[in-house]
Amino acid sequence: MRAAGLALLVACAVCATAQAWATFRMAGTQDPRVAVRFVEATSGDSAGMVEVWAENRLGGPVEVSLAPESGSGIAGDPPLPMRTLLRGFERKRVARLNAQPDRRLRLHVVPGTPDAQPRDVEYAYPLQTSQLRIEQGWGGAYSHRDAQNRHAVDFAAEIGTPVIAARAGTVMEVEADFAQAGLDAEIYAGRANFVRIVHDDGTMALYAHLDANGVLVRVGQRVRKGQAIGLSGNTGFTAGPHLHFTVQANRGMRLESIPFRMFGPQGILRFTEPK
Numbered sequence: 667m668r669a670a671g672l673a674l675l676v677a678c679a680v681c682a683t684a685q686a687w688a689t690f691r692m693a694g695t696q697d698p699r700v701a702v703r704f705v706e707a708t709s710g711d712s713a714g715m716v717e718v719w720a721e722n723r724l725g726g727p728v729e730v731s732l733a734p735e736s737g738s739g740i741a742g743d744p745p746l747p748m749r750t751l752l753r754g755f756e757r758k759r760v761a762r763l764n765a766q767p768d769r770r771l772r773l774h775v776v777p778g779t780p781d782a783q784p785r786d787v788e789y790a791y792p793l794q795t796s797q798l799r800i801e802q803g804w805g806g807a808y809s810h811r812d813a814q815n816r817h818a819v820d821f822a823a824e825i826g827t828p829v830i831a832a833r834a835g836t837v838m839e840v841e842a843d844f845a846q847a848g849l850d851a852e853i854y855a856g857r858a859n860f861v862r863i864v865h866d867d868g869t870m871a872l873y874a875h876l877d878a879n880g881v882l883v884r885v886g887q888r889v890r891k892g893q894a895i896g897l898s899g900n901t902g903f904t905a906g907p908h909l910h911f912t913v914q915a916n917r918g919m920r921l922e923s924i925p926f927r928m929f930g931p932q933g934i935l936r937f938t939e940p941k
């Protein structure tokens with residue numbers, strides 16, 4: 667009997683630990699850009715609480731919000747919902763929460779810092795060619811209507827044309843594993859190969875639809891204006907080979923494209939503000 671009692675005690679201790687670990691879970695599929703981990707604090711001033719640690723895998727700042735998937739907020743330091751900024755590659759404790767059984771949390775990630783102050787600079791033409799054909803400009807009806815793409819430009823470019831940095835910065839994010847293309851937005855929207863470069867003023871340039879094996883830089887790398895960063899292609903949501911270029915800023919958990927000036931192969935390019 668003694669032995670059985672001991673076994674029961676051990677089993678219960680294991681079960682209690684497992685319950686504590688299961689207090690919080692992430693809802694849905696994990697965002698590959700920011701890893702979240704829960705740590706049950708057993709000592710120190712967080713004892714009995716669950717620490718939430720977040721690790722930014724991008725080479726530039728991201729703003730994250732963490733909120734319960736449903737139901738009421740969660741008490742803690744800070745309480746949920748909450749928002750915070752993570753620097754490039756930063757790993758930090760973002761909250762410590764009062765344990766609650768079986769709560770699911772949702773993480774929302776937006777690249778960039780909300781205090782970006784766009785400087786008025788002249789961007790270089792992002793393709794190493796003297797040819798210039800604009801397939802779609804600012805506010806284009808086909809796919810430049812939403813806030814993220816309103817000031818985007820599609821430059822026609824043969825597959826394999828070198829893509830160059832229009833402005834100096836740090837490579838914060840790359841997608842290099844996507845080889846397909848198509849016109850089904852549900853499958854292909856947002857899934858092209860791309861390079862995202864963060865500038866010193868906090869704005870970011872996006873170079874998209876790069877060729878399979880067409881990303882020539884790595885996350886965290888510093889690039890100078892005019893440096894080759896990729897090869898243009900036709901990956902993702904696209905009807906033909908082109909480079910999608912836009913400058914974006916995080917405007918408080920929301921990406922917005924912003925107007926830019928550019929010097930093209932034959933002089934200043936003039937884009938008109940969409941109505």
Ligand SMILES: [Zn+2]
Nearest residue numbers: 818819820910
């Ligand atoms: Zn475009």
